[in-house]
Amino acid sequence: xxxxxxxxxxxxxxxxxxxxxxxxxxxxxxxxxxxxxxxxxxxxxxxxxxxxxxxxxxxxxxxxxxxxxxxxxxxxxxxxxxxxxxxxxxxxxxxxxxxxxxxxxxxxxxxxxxxxxxxxxxxxxxxxxxxxxxxxxxxxxxxxxxxxxxxxxxxxxxxxxxxxxxxxxxxxxxxxxxxxxxxxxxxxxxxxxxxxxxxxxxxxxxxxxxxxxxxxxxxxxxxxxxxxxxxxxxxxxxxxxxxxxxxxxxxxxxxxxxxxxxxxxxxxxxxxxxxxxxxxxxxxxxxxxxxxxxxxxxxxx
Amino acid sequence: xxxxxxxxxxxxxxxxxxxxxxxxxxxxxxxxxxxxxxxxxxxxxxxxxxxxxxxxxxxxxxxxxxxxxxxxxxxxxxxxxxxxxxxxxxxxxxxxxxxxxxxxxxxxxxxxxxxxxxxxxxxxxxxxxxxxxxxxxxxxxxxxxxxxxxxxxxxxxxxxxxxxxxxxxxxxxxxxxxxxxxxxxxxxxxxxxxxxxxxxxxxxxxxxxxxxxxxxxxxxxxxxxxxxxxxxxxxxxxxxxxxxxxxxxxxxxxxxxxxxxxxxxxxxxxxxxxxxxxxxxxxxxxxxxxxxxxxxxxxxxxxxxxxxxxxxxxxxxxxxxxxxxxxxxxxxxxxxxxxxxxxxxxxxxxxxxxxxx
Numbered sequence: 001x002x003x004x005x006x007x008x009x010x011x012x013x014x015x016x017x018x019x020x021x022x023x024x025x026x027x028x029x030x031x032x033x034x035x036x037x038x039x040x041x042x043x044x045x046x047x048x049x050x051x052x053x054x055x056x057x058x059x060x061x062x063x064x065x066x067x068x069x070x071x072x073x074x075x076x077x078x079x080x081x082x083x084x085x086x087x088x089x090x091x092x093x094x095x096x097x098x099x100x101x102x103x104x105x106x107x108x109x110x111x112x113x114x115x116x117x118x119x120x121x122x123x124x125x126x127x128x129x130x131x132x133x134x135x136x137x138x139x140x141x142x143x144x145x146x147x148x149x150x151x152x153x154x155x156x157x158x159x160x161x162x163x164x165x166x167x168x169x170x171x172x173x174x175x176x177x178x179x180x181x182x183x184x185x186x187x188x189x190x191x192x193x194x195x196x197x198x199x200x201x202x203x204x205x206x207x208x209x210x211x212x213x214x215x216x217x218x219x220x221x222x223x224x225x226x227x228x229x230x231x232x233x234x235x236x237x238x239x240x241x242x243x244x245x246x247x248x249x250x251x252x253x254x255x256x257x258x259x260x261x262x263x264x265x266x267x268x269x270x271x272x273x274x275x276x277x278x279x280x281x282x283x284x285x286x287x288x289x290x291x292x293x294x295x296x297x298x299x300x301x
Numbered sequence: 302x303x304x305x306x307x308x309x310x311x312x313x314x315x316x317x318x319x320x321x322x323x324x325x326x327x328x329x330x331x332x333x334x335x336x337x338x339x340x341x342x343x344x345x346x347x348x349x350x351x352x353x354x355x356x357x358x359x360x361x362x363x364x365x366x367x368x369x370x371x372x373x374x375x376x377x378x379x380x381x382x383x384x385x386x387x388x389x390x391x392x393x394x395x396x397x398x399x400x401x402x403x404x405x406x407x408x409x410x411x412x413x414x415x416x417x418x419x420x421x422x423x424x425x426x427x428x429x430x431x432x433x434x435x436x437x438x439x440x441x442x443x444x445x446x447x448x449x450x451x452x453x454x455x456x457x458x459x460x461x462x463x464x465x466x467x468x469x470x471x472x473x474x475x476x477x478x479x480x481x482x483x484x485x486x487x488x489x490x491x492x493x494x495x496x497x498x499x500x501x502x503x504x505x506x507x508x509x510x511x512x513x514x515x516x517x518x519x520x521x522x523x524x525x526x527x528x529x530x531x532x533x534x535x536x537x538x539x540x541x542x543x544x545x546x547x548x549x550x551x552x553x554x555x556x557x558x559x560x561x562x563x564x565x566x567x568x569x570x571x572x573x574x575x576x577x578x579x580x581x582x583x584x585x586x587x588x589x590x591x592x593x594x595x596x597x598x599x600x601x602x603x604x605x606x607x608x609x610x611x612x613x614x615x616x617x618x619x620x621x622x623x624x625x626x627x628x629x630x631x632x633x634x635x636x637x638x639x640x641x642x643x644x645x646x647x648x649x650x651x652x653x654x655x656x657x658x
Contacts, residue, residue, distance in 0.1 A: 190387035193354050198401035198452070199375025208400070212391045 035276065042269035050265065059270035069271065072249040073278075075161045079250065080229040082162065086169035087225055088218070091176025096206060098177070099184045109181070113174035120171065124238025127167035128154060154240045160248035164236055171235075172228060176221045183217035184210065230279060251275050303331045303487045304365030304378060304455035306351060312359035313346055313512075320346050321512040323360070333482050333489045335503035337496065339535070343512035344492045345460060351490060352381055352458050365455055377456075380449030384461040386441045388433040394420075394444050395429040398451050419447045422484075423477075439470040446481070459491040463498065475501060496536050500524065508532045526648070530655035533579045533648055539612050539623040542585065544578040545652065553578050553649070556618035558597060564645030567658055575652035582612065582625035584643035587632075597640040604632050615640065 042060070045053045063069050094112050098105050115123060130136040133152040141149040153163035187210050195205040233252035236242055242249040251271060258268035306328040313321040321343050328334045336344040349355035351362060353374035362370045369377045389397050395416060402412045420426045423443045433441055442462055449457055459478070463471045479502055482489055493499055499506050500520045507517040508531075516528035527533035533541050546555030548571050553560040555578065562571070602621065603614035606628070613624040615638055622640070626632070649658040 188385050188387060190383040190385045191389070193349075193352075194381065194383060194387040194448070196354060197352060197374045197379065197381045198404070198448075199373070200401060200404045204404060209389050215391075 035273075038269045038272050041266055042273050044266050046264075046266040046269075048263040048265070055266075059266045060274070062267060063270045063274060068246045068249060069251075069254060071246050072251045072254040075248060076229065076232070076250050078161050079165055079168070079232060080226070082165040083168045083172070083229060083232075084222065084225050086165060087172040087176050088221060090169055090173040091221065092180050092211070094173060094177040095180035095184055098181055109178070112177050115171040116174045118171065120232075120234040121238045123167050123171045124235045127163065127170070128239050131163055154248075155244060157244050157247040160240050160244060164232070164239055164248055167239055168228070168232070168235060172225055175224060179217045179221050180214060183214040187213060230275070302378070302453055302455040305330045305363075306456055306488060306490065307363040308347075308351070308360065309363075310360035311347075311350065311357060311362065313343075313350055313355060314358040319512070321350075324512070324514065326507060326514065326517065328488060328490065331486045331488055333491065333502055333504045335499040335506045336490065336492045336509060337494065337499040337503075337506050337535075338509035339494060342509040344494075344509050346512075347509070348458050348460055348490060348492045351377075351456075352379055353377055378454050379456045379458055380452045380454035381458040382442070382445045382449050382460065382462045384464050386433070386445040386465075388441060388444055388448075390433050393430050393432055394425060394436070397433070397444055398447050401448070401452060415451045415453070419450045422450070422481075423447050437470075438466050439474055442466065442474060443477075446478070450485075454487065456488045456490065459489065459493075461492055461494070463493070463495070471498075478502065496538070500536075508535060510535075525646070526657070527579070528657055530577065530579070530650045533650070537581060539582050539625070541648075542580045542582065542620075542622045543650075544580065544620065546576065546578060547574065548576045548649070548658075549573050553644075556620070560642060561644055562649075565647065565649065566645075567649075569658070571649075571658060576658060577650040577652055577655075579648035579650060580622075580642055581646070582623040584646050585622055585624045586641045586643065587613065587615075587624060587626060587630075587638045597642075599638050599640050601632055601634055601636045601638055603634060613638075 041050050043054050043056060044051055045055045045058070098108060102108065118126075131138075131151060131154050133139065133150075133155065136151070138149060138151040141151070153159040153166070191209060192205065195209055200209070231252055232250050233256065236248055236250050236253055240248040242253050252275075255268045255271045255275070258264045258271065306326075308324060308326040311321055311324040311326075312319065324347070326347075336347060338344045346355055350357055351364075353369070353372060357370055360370070361368060364377055364379070374381075389400065392400065398416045398419060399412050402415065416429075417426075420429055423446060425440070425443055425447055428436060428440060428444075433444065436444065442465075445462070462478075463474055466474065475498055478489075478491075482502075491498075491502060503520055505517060505519055506523050508515045508523060510531050516523055516532045518528075523532060524536055527536060530543070534543075544553075544555050546553055548554075548562070550573065551561070551563050551571075553562055553576065560578070597617050599615040599617035599622070601613055601615050605612040605614075609628045611626045611628055611630050611632065613626050613630075613632055615622050615624055617640065624640070632638075650656065651658055
């Protein structure tokens with residue numbers, strides 16, 4: 001028995017292969033292949049170029065013992081939490097404000113979305129200037145006579161990562177706003193009329209009737225923002241340079257530094273794998289839970 | 302609970318466009334009134350104004366004798382059912398029913414009691430824990446009705462509640478709504494473009510066109526004594542036949558025929574001149590001259606068997622008439638027929654204004 005028996009059978013097999021082949025090749029060789037390659041390098045003592053000297057998990061032990069990695073990783077968690085919460089809150093608040101029917105909505109929508117059109121490098125530079133004590137907001141306010149005013153987060157060890165959060169929220173809120181606004185516009189207008197007849201206040205209608213229906217939009221926003229959290233690099237480079245010292249370092253910057261600056265690609269590879277494992281540890285259970293919920297819902301129907 | 306609804310001089314504007322101007326309508330306690338008309342006739346606008354969802358530019362709305370023109374929707378003692386159901390999709394049926402009461406801060410025991418009562422009345426008890434997505438269209442609309450019921454409103458407003466349902470469910474729910482009205486005896490105002498719903502449900506029907514009420518009367522009056530040509534055309538399927546002719550003395554002249562008007566109840570003394578004779582399909586008979594009416598020679602062009610009745614299309618003198626005949630009639634296209642008109646039950650309209658004569 002042959003696999004390709006008739007013309008019809010061949011067509012049935014060859015067309016999907018032709019269509020899906022290239023993308024499968026890219027997934028297999030580019031994504032999975034490089035992950036495997038990276039993992040192999042992380043087990044060696046490679047310096048500037050990869051070598052075949054396997055040293056087991058030594059690079060991982062070194063990584064976990066590194067205080068700079070610890071700071072980077074902690075900063076990613078801090079940035080992630082505040083950036084996600086901030087962008088979602090600000091974006092949703094802006095969307096609700098626009099949904100109430102303000103004059104010149106299109107203008108505001110454009111203004112709020114505009115930061116998204118900028119590169120993180122530009123955002124980082126702009127906010128570095130704004131938060132520069134010598135020429136930014138602090139200088140201006142002190143110039144008006146409030147000499148005690150201080151706003152120099154990028155230069156404060158404890159606050160530097162929050163400066164990155166602030167700039168990130170400024171840039172990302174617009175996208176959340178657009179998504180949420182689209183969701184709000186998709187809500188059946190009769191829901192609002194029913195709520196008014198029922199005497200439910202505007203904020204309660206948003207909080208209990210409208211926003212809970214925007215789960216899909218919320219999930220989309222969270223995924224988009226989360227990707228931004230994992231790969232946050234350029235914003236940090238432009239805004240704080242990871243400083244003062246390594247106070248606002250993040251994993252992506254740690255990896256780039258060891259890859260190209262410190263010529264320790266084995267350690268950089270170990271850090272990459274550690275980052276990948278972290279992401280998987282968050283998203284796999286999340287997706288599994290979502291799939292379970294979906295199945296339960298379909299079961300109930 | 303029940304209340305009367307009185308609208309006087311009601312005016313509703315959209316920017317510079319006047320949707321409704323100087324409309325009066327008086328609805329008695331416990332009455333079932335249907336607002337009927339083609340889309341864009343202002344019936345939904347009127348309902349929204351009664352609900353307080355549409356701002357009123359002028360005039361007065363009274364519910365239960367109290368001025369409610371500027372009152373908030375929640376203070377008007379109304380419950381409303383929407384075409385799209387407008388259920389809260391992420392809440393269970395139980396939560397959908399109880400949410401408004403809980404928001405108003407009513408005691409938990411009272412809420413539970415009312416939800417249980419309403420769920421029992423609408424046969425929703427087995428579905429209380431389900432989400433709306435897990436219900437059929439008819440069940441969803443029952444939940445929407447239930448949500449209006451738990452508020453114990455005096456006036457219920459229905460905005461085309463059955464339009465999204467298929468024909469069979471529509472019939473079932475129509476009967477349920479009628480039973481519900483008999484049971485709770487609250488005032489109900491019901492918007493629809495479906496004349497069957499209007500005829501079967503309404504104590505009185507307000508036929509609307511262009512923001513004005515054309516006729517406000519019982520279904521029998523509306524059907525048998527339409528106030529003008531629009532009402533006559535809009536009500537009844539197949540549509541009424543309209544014959545353009547002249548009144549001369551006690552006769553209607555049409556295509557050289559002299560039709561006797563001696564049995565017709567004129568509103569005012571008739572004047573000679575052009576007029577339109579309206580004949581319901583059931584008032585055109587194919588029995589011939591035996592019953593004493595004027596017989597017209599016609600030719601059958603189309604036969605539509607409907608089961609209980611058969612609709613015949615017959616041509617005479619260049620006009621095509623619709624005739625409602627018995628279901629067991631044997632007729633073929635091309636067959637000749639003799640037609641007789643039931644003149645005392647016809648309707649005469651002024652040729653220029655379309656008003657009933």
